[in-house]
Amino acid sequence: MDEALEVLVRALVKSPDAVRIERHDEGRRLLFVVSVDPSDVGRVVGRNGRIAKSLRAVMRAAGDREGRQVVVEVK
Amino acid sequence: MSDLREIEVEGPTLEEARLRAEGRLGALSEELEVTVLQEGKQGMLGLFSRPWRIRARIREIVDDAAAVELLRSFFAALGNDVAPKVRRDEEHLFLDIEGEFDWLTRRHGEAVDALQYIVSAAVGRRGGQRIVLDVGGYRAARQASLEKLARAVAEQVLRSGEATTLESMTAGERRIVHSVIQEYPDLTSHSQGEEPHRRVIVERR
Numbered sequence: 001m002d003e004a005l006e007v008l009v010r011a012l013v014k015s016p017d018a019v020r021i022e023r024h025d026e027g028r029r030l031l032f033v034v035s036v037d038p039s040d041v042g043r044v045v046g047r048n049g050r051i052a053k054s055l056r057a058v059m060r061a062a063g064d065r066e067g068r069q070v071v072v073e074v075k
Numbered sequence: 076m077s078d079l080r081e082i083e084v085e086g087p088t089l090e091e092a093r094l095r096a097e098g099r100l101g102a103l104s105e106e107l108e109v110t111v112l113q114e115g116k117q118g119m120l121g122l123f124s125r126p127w128r129i130r131a132r133i134r135e136i137v138d139d140a141a142a143v144e145l146l147r148s149f150f151a152a153l154g155n156d157v158a159p160k161v162r163r164d165e166e167h168l169f170l171d172i173e174g175e176f177d178w179l180t181r182r183h184g185e186a187v188d189a190l191q192y193i194v195s196a197a198v199g200r201r202g203g204q205r206i207v208l209d210v211g212g213y214r215a216a217r218q219a220s221l222e223k224l225a226r227a228v229a230e231q232v233l234r235s236g237e238a239t240t241l242e243s244m245t246a247g248e249r250r251i252v253h254s255v256i257q258e259y260p261d262l263t264s265h266s267q268g269e270e271p272h273r274r275v276i277v278e279r280r
Contacts, residue, residue: 061186
């Protein structure tokens with residue numbers, strides 16, 4: 001699942017090599033903390049947070065399949 | 076090939092102006108979106124004549140290869156091999172993924188819409204074609220059920236004369252409902268409320 005999130009985030013930014021995804025396994029809950037180059041934050045958050053919201057929705061669905069509650073934070 | 080994407084040109088006829096724009100932009104005529112700024116006039120003996128002035132813009136063609144590659148990589152990372160099919164019309168780039176993806180399509184396809192939004196943000200361009208993603212025929216089925224719902228509501232409003240408010244829908248879903256209601260000359264529809272809780276209201280004219 002880390003890799004799937006990374007694919008999406010790398011496609012959104014101008015500096016894909018600066019993308020870092022930290023994974024925190026917290027029992028059933030799975031937290032991903034996404035960090036990108038400061039100049040790319042807007043590209044991952046989007047207008048009114050819409051891209052970040054979309055990333056959360058897609059990863060929540062991917063997590064459902066494995067019975068995990070996935071949370072995505074953008075740093 | 077020039078980097079110009081938009082240009083204003085004049086010509087004695089509309090056709091001539093278009094040809095000049097194509098030459099200057101290095102574009103094919105079907106790639107151009109043309110706005111007439113000034114209609115030309117022939118005049119007499121070259122007197123009182125006026126040239127045609129147009130603005131020509133290269134219509135952005137969304138990169139389907141990048142969109143397909145992004146979707147393939149995303150699904151591959153989740154252990155699914157997919158081969159998105161590409162269809163286009165003037166305004167849309169349709170990407171259809173076949174197979175059973177219940178985990179994406181449940182919750183009214185919230186995740187399909189989200190993935191479509193991400194792909195659009197990643198590869199789409201302003202002024203370009205709108206990307207429409209479908210997974211497992213979900214959107215086609217949803218369209219059919221929305222059309223059916225819209226017709227049932229239309230009949231009910233015609234019978235009762237009372238306005239009806241539908242459940243909240245995405246912009247694309249509301250568009251489907253509005254276009255069905257337009258087929259009824261005695262009915263009108265509009266949307267009300269803030270995203271993501273915007274609802275369509277159907278009423279008599």
